Each structure stands twice: as C-alpha cells, then as structure tokens.
Amino acid sequence: MKADIHAIDSTCALLAKLRREAPLVHCMTNAVVTGYTANALLALGAAPAMIHDPEETAQFAAIAGALLVNIGTLTQDQAAAMRAAVAAANQAGRPWVLDPVAVGFLSFRTTVAAELKRKGPAIIRGNASEIIALAGFKATARGVDSTAAVSEARETAELLVEQTGAAVLVTGEVDVAVAPGREAVSIANGHAMMTRVTGVGCAQGAIAAAFAAVAESPFDAAVAAALVMGVAGEMAYETAKRPGAYQIALLDALDAVDEAALRARGKTFA
Amino acid sequence: MKADIHAIDSTCALLAKLRREAPLVHCMTNAVVTGYTANALLALGAAPAMIHDPEETAQFAAIAGALLVNIGTLTQDQAAAMRAAVAAANQAGRPWVLDPVAVGFLSFRTTVAAELKRKGPAIIRGNASEIIALAGFKATARGVDSTAAVSEARETAELLVEQTGAAVLVTGEVDVAVAPGREAVSIANGHAMMTRVTGVGCAQGAIAAAFAAVAESPFDAAVAAALVMGVAGEMAYETAKRPGAYQIALLDALDAVDEAALRARGKTFA
Amino acid sequence: MKADIHAIDSTCALLAKLRREAPLVHCMTNAVVTGYTANALLALGAAPAMIHDPEETAQFAAIAGALLVNIGTLTQDQAAAMRAAVAAANQAGRPWVLDPVAVGFLSFRTTVAAELKRKGPAIIRGNASEIIALAGFKATARGVDSTAAVSEARETAELLVEQTGAAVLVTGEVDVAVAPGREAVSIANGHAMMTRVTGVGCAQGAIAAAFAAVAESPFDAAVAAALVMGVAGEMAYETAKRPGAYQIALLDALDAVDEAALRARGKTFA
Numbered sequence: 020m021k022a023d024i025h026a027i028d029s030t031c032a033l034l035a036k037l038r039r040e041a042p043l044v045h046c047m048t049n050a051v052v053t054g055y056t057a058n059a060l061l062a063l064g065a066a067p068a069m070i071h072d073p074e075e076t077a078q079f080a081a082i083a084g085a086l087l088v089n090i091g092t093l094t095q096d097q098a099a100a101m102r103a104a105v106a107a108a109n110q111a112g113r114p115w116v117l118d119p120v121a122v123g124f125l126s127f128r129t130t131v132a133a134e135l136k137r138k139g140p141a142i143i144r145g146n147a148s149e150i151i152a153l154a155g156f157k158a159t160a161r162g163v164d165s166t167a168a169v170s171e172a173r174e175t176a177e178l179l180v181e182q183t184g185a186a187v188l189v190t191g192e193v194d195v196a197v198a199p200g201r202e203a204v205s206i207a208n209g210h211a212m213m214t215r216v217t218g219v220g221c222a223q224g225a226i227a228a229a230f231a232a233v234a235e236s237p238f239d240a241a242v243a244a245a246l247v248m249g250v251a252g253e254m255a256y257e258t259a260k261r262p263g264a265y266q267i268a269l270l271d272a273l274d275a276v277d278e279a280a281l282r283a284r285g286k287t288f289a
Numbered sequence: 290m291k292a293d294i295h296a297i298d299s300t301c302a303l304l305a306k307l308r309r310e311a312p313l314v315h316c317m318t319n320a321v322v323t324g325y326t327a328n329a330l331l332a333l334g335a336a337p338a339m340i341h342d343p344e345e346t347a348q349f350a351a352i353a354g355a356l357l358v359n360i361g362t363l364t365q366d367q368a369a370a371m372r373a374a375v376a377a378a379n380q381a382g383r384p385w386v387l388d389p390v391a392v393g394f395l396s397f398r399t400t401v402a403a404e405l406k407r408k409g410p411a412i413i414r415g416n417a418s419e420i421i422a423l424a425g426f427k428a429t430a431r432g433v434d435s436t437a438a439v440s441e442a443r444e445t446a447e448l449l450v451e452q453t454g455a456a457v458l459v460t461g462e463v464d465v466a467v468a469p470g471r472e473a474v475s476i477a478n479g480h481a482m483m484t485r486v487t488g489v490g491c492a493q494g495a496i497a498a499a500f501a502a503v504a505e506s507p508f509d510a511a512v513a514a515a516l517v518m519g520v521a522g523e524m525a526y527e528t529a530k531r532p533g534a535y536q537i538a539l540l541d542a543l544d545a546v547d548e549a550a551l552r553a554r555g556k557t558f559a
Numbered sequence: 560m561k562a563d564i565h566a567i568d569s570t571c572a573l574l575a576k577l578r579r580e581a582p583l584v585h586c587m588t589n590a591v592v593t594g595y596t597a598n599a600l601l602a603l604g605a606a607p608a609m610i611h612d613p614e615e616t617a618q619f620a621a622i623a624g625a626l627l628v629n630i631g632t633l634t635q636d637q638a639a640a641m642r643a644a645v646a647a648a649n650q651a652g653r654p655w656v657l658d659p660v661a662v663g664f665l666s667f668r669t670t671v672a673a674e675l676k677r678k679g680p681a682i683i684r685g686n687a688s689e690i691i692a693l694a695g696f697k698a699t700a701r702g703v704d705s706t707a708a709v710s711e712a713r714e715t716a717e718l719l720v721e722q723t724g725a726a727v728l729v730t731g732e733v734d735v736a737v738a739p740g741r742e743a744v745s746i747a748n749g750h751a752m753m754t755r756v757t758g759v760g761c762a763q764g765a766i767a768a769a770f771a772a773v774a775e776s777p778f779d780a781a782v783a784a785a786l787v788m789g790v791a792g793e794m795a796y797e798t799a800k801r802p803g804a805y806q807i808a809l810l811d812a813l814d815a816v817d818e819a820a821l822r823a824r825g826k827t828f829a
Binding site: 069070072075266267268274275 | 319321324361364365485487532537
C-alpha cells in the first residue's frame, strides 16, 4: 500500500464545495438515529430533510440533491416509501446511497435490500458482514455489529461492484472504497469510541449522500465520507473520552474539520 | 418601532406560572425531534407527553393542558391521530398549536395543514415560507428552510390571522407575533447557531403550547415562546460555539433563563 | 430496614459479566427515547438492537440475549410486533422486561399491558401509579409522572408478583424490587435531576433487560438495574447541574460506574 494523496485532495475540494452549496439531503433512515443524522449533516454544512409519507417522499426526492436509504428499522410502510423515493431519484438523475443495516440474518430487510441493490444506488455503505450478505453470501451478522473482517469483505465488495455498478464503501477499523474502473482506496482514520455511540455509521451514510450531491463521482464521495468521518472521530476523542460527551464532540468535530485537519491527519492508501 | 416592555412583563409572569404549574403538553410532532422536544419542555419546566395511538391521542388531549401538532414527518396514520386529538382538544376547550413544517411544496401535508388551519388552532407558528403557503399563496420552501423574508410574511400573517382567528408567530432572524385585536410584536433575540441544530424551531412550537396552557391569551403565549427561546439561544452561545455542544447548552439555557435574563436581554418592539 | 450488602455484591458481579459478554438487547421501545436508550446500553457495555417489522422482530428475539417491551408510544402495529417478539422470546427461553409506561388512564395500552403481563415477563418495571394500574387497581397517572407513592405501591407490587411470577421493580425516589421467594430490596440511590431528562426511566428498563440477559435470576437483574442507574445518576450530577449537560453526563457515568463506585455509594436495604 502506498499513501494516496489524491484521495485527500479530492476530499478537501468536495468539503469546500459541500459547505458552499449546502446540498439538501433526503434521509430515509432508521428510527434510532434520525435526530443524530440530521445534526451530523447540519454540523458538517449540509441541509437534512426527513419525510415519511410515500407520496411526499417521491415529490421530495426529485428536488433533493441526494437520497439516503437506510433500512435499520425497516417496516412495510417504509419499504414502500423507499421504493417510491428511489424511483423518483432515479428519474430525476439524483444519486442515492444504500445502507443495508443488519442485512443477512433478518429476512424482510434482506429481501428488500436485494431488490434495492438492483435499482442503481450510487453508493453502497456497510460493514463487512453486511457487504458479504448483500452480495449474496452467508455471513453471520450479530445485529449491527460486524463479525467479518474488512479484509475478507474486500473481495466480496468487488463482486458487489460488478453486480451493481455502485461505489462500495466497506467500513471497519479501516474503511475501503471500491468502484468500477477505480483503484481501491483504504482510509485508516477513526477511533474505537465511534462504536460506543449509536448512529455514527448511519451518519456516515448520510454524509456519503451529502458528498454524492456535490461530487462528480460516487467513488470520490464515498472516500470523502470515510475520510471526513474518520478524521472527525479522531478529533472528537481529543476532547471527550467517554461516550456521552463523545457523541456531542463528534458533531462539533464535523463542524470543525477542515482542509488543514484532513491534510494533517488523513491516512489514505491505494 | 418602539421597545415593548409589556411583552417582557407578560413573558416573565407566564414563565413563573409555567414553572409553578408544570403544564402537561401533548406533543404530536415529527420523528426527528421527538426526544429533543421532550427535553426542551422538561428543561423549561413543563411536562411533555408523546402519544401515537389515535384512540389514546383523543383521550389524552382532553386531560393535557395544551396540544402541539407538528407535521414535519406526517403520515396518513399520524394525520388521522391528529384529527382525533384536535377534535378532543377543541371539545375540552384546550388550546393547540399548529406548526406547518415545510408546507407548500409537498402535497399531502399541504392538504392536511389547510384542513387543520380551519379547526381553530390557538397559535400557528412557522417560518415566512410556511406562513405564506398556509395562507394560500405560492412560496418556494426549500424543505424546512425559509426562503421568504419575515418582513414579506408579515402582511400574509395578518391575512392568516383573519382567516383563522389564531395568533400567528412568524419566525426568522426577527420573530413577529400577530393576533386579532392586538398590536404586532417583534422579537429580535436569538442566534444564528439555532439554525445549525435540528429541532430548535420545533421545540419553540412545543414551548408555545406550554405557554398557551397557562396563558389567558394565545398571543401572549406566542410572544413568550419567541422571547424565551430567543434569549435562551443567546445564552447558549456564550458557553458553546459549535453545534453539538450548542444543542445541549440550549437545553441548559432553557433551564437557566429567568426574569433577570429576560429583562436584561429581551428585545421586543411594537 | 437493614443494609443489604448481598445486593451490592450481586450487582458488581453482574456488571462485570455484562461488560465481558456485551449481551445483545432487543429493544421495542417508544419513539421519544429510542436513541437515548441505545446510547445508554452502549455506554454501559451492552449491545442494543431496535427492530420494527413484526416478522424480523420474532426472528431477532430468538437470537437476542433479552427483550425490552416499552409501551410508551404504543400503536396497533407495534402491539402486533410486540406480541410476536414476546412469543419468540418465550419459545427461545429468553427473558423479557415489560415497562408499562403511563398505563391506567389510556385505554389501548392498558388493554395491551394487561394481556402482556400474563405472557410471562421476567421483570416488570414501572412507577407506583403504573404498578398499581397494571395490578388492576385504579390509579391516576398524570401521563408518565407517578402520582402514587412508592410505599403505597409496594403492597400492590407483591400482588403483581403473585399474579405474574415476575420480578417487579417499583421506581421512585426509592426503588423497590420484589420477586417470588425473595426478600424485597430497596435501593435509595439516584438524583432528582433524573426526572428532568426524558428517557432515564426507559433506559433503566433497557438496562434491566441487559442484566436479565446475563443474570441467573430476574430479581438480581432488577436490583442491578436500579442500583447501577441510581449510582450513575448521582455521579452525573457531580459534573452537570442542568438537564442538557446532565443527560450527557449520565451516559458518561454509565460508562464510568464500576465496582468501587457501587460499593462506595450503593444504598441498598432489605
């Protein structure tokens, strides 16, 4: 592996653009993290919107800069609204992110995710177990934890890229981004405390959607989401050593993170 | 414009009464801000209750001191529950607040809000775009942001007052309260950081309901909600300069705000 | 009353075991506290999962270490999912906790809670009004506040123990745990600020489920939940005197609480 300075350059440019344009991000996400996701997007500089009615969802997807589809607390009603939103986003040419939370063991979401992955997501973000399961292999996801190593998942991610054409971001101690025609990038930032707070991974998915709204390429957006969240996660630990304070410090770090921090701390490898 | 000391006197009296009586506020609000709204009411000194079942909603509206109806993540089920709650509140003679979040562009909520505004809300709270749209004019609401200036909205607010008989609170950099037979009051408190945290405006709507539960006049309750939230917003920025810490400091400021702070900081104009 | 050192010994052992095993806790809880409950479990050392679809709920209950059923914002859909989850938990031999929030005045939840209490909960947690109502007596619950004293509720709790076979935890200024064949234990820890933040009681119910996942006896789990939350509540007030900061400090205290703190601060009486 060699240091990948291009990934840092690209992320710095995208972060500046995101803050200039404040893209509207339509979040269809799970009930645990709704507020935290909105605050993470606001802290970073994007504009979140959460809408639940299927008809409104379809209307809104067409005016939003990007769409997030996170199936963490999926219900039949929400699945119907997500289908409508995805169709509207596709018709309007807006990128959307699929976050297949806890896919694999649970049957309903696994069926819905398998359907959604064929609808043209720009980015798929998941931990190793979720990526393996979404590609059609058996994995043992223990709820939302990942039991498979990211390294094991990378090969599977490449298969998922082939299946879907999406940029795939496999998250873990090291995040890995893979996309058609691009050399894979590893991002080795982050902090273990990020797993002690609910919603960090889900917020990363929303941030990937925010970057997708302003990026030329979904791959660059996926890398930016991983790098910005990872660097912010390190910054947050400098002021907060326990999980309550840490979740708040992470929002502050998403506000504070800038080009200087990304260049000083970024660990990206090709 | 001239300084309006009556608005400050009235708010001080209402705040003392609210803390003495701890009114029960029935919140039917959106999924993003449920927890934050409950914590804002508790911090201020009121007693929140969130109930979702239509039958229970109707039962509860009759024993609560006031009702909040916020349509930010409206669904068909929630609209049905809101109709039942509004009917019960009206029958029990309890005031209710309508917060028509993002009304205008999105069709389902716009239809429901147009129906609800005719059911006798005591207070309607919204940003300029929402007030314009609810009055029946075209506005371009970019999700929950406001694209119309408050000044433009004031004339429309007066029309909405005529249409509904409600006290109307138009929020923005300066908040303006208008009501039948009352001279309009402007409240020039607040801080830009309030727009970097989700749920501040929604919490203001809940606080308006809490004040309505203890006020003789919905207009005084609307002014009190604007002034208390604005002053608390300024206090919070003194201890927290970034959005994560700020959302927490704002809750602390709602606990700390008192007559001395309102008199020292309040900027109300007739 | 005499000091009950066994309760502290037992809680210290359970806390160590909980942190070693990180039990998966399936939370079916209310919409106000979902995120806070997840963060409280993570801070303590357990692994939360929230799942809403009835089919998935049943699948998941069978692999989780314990289940929480909290009816604070009960809907018809959620009641159906809870029935399925309880049946699956019982079939898999997993303990589950019933938190009958605001039961009594509101008819739908009262009917559902009366049904659920006969399905074999391991632990029932509620304030005095809720316990009285669940046992079948009339009480006047003012929403989620308790209007009956814990002392009045203790006799009723013993009746509820007879009716259900569950360990019953009555919460208030002093918490009391009662169970079949066990001497009642009172836990006199906690702080008044815990009532100024939404979700503390609900988080205590989730923590009772987490302890039930690793305990031999539901009674010991109920005592541990009361003692750990009470001691953490006292620790939190040492760093945070207002409700916004306090809710965050309480999460940090759930991370920090350990055997030394439990032994130094625990006030348990037989």
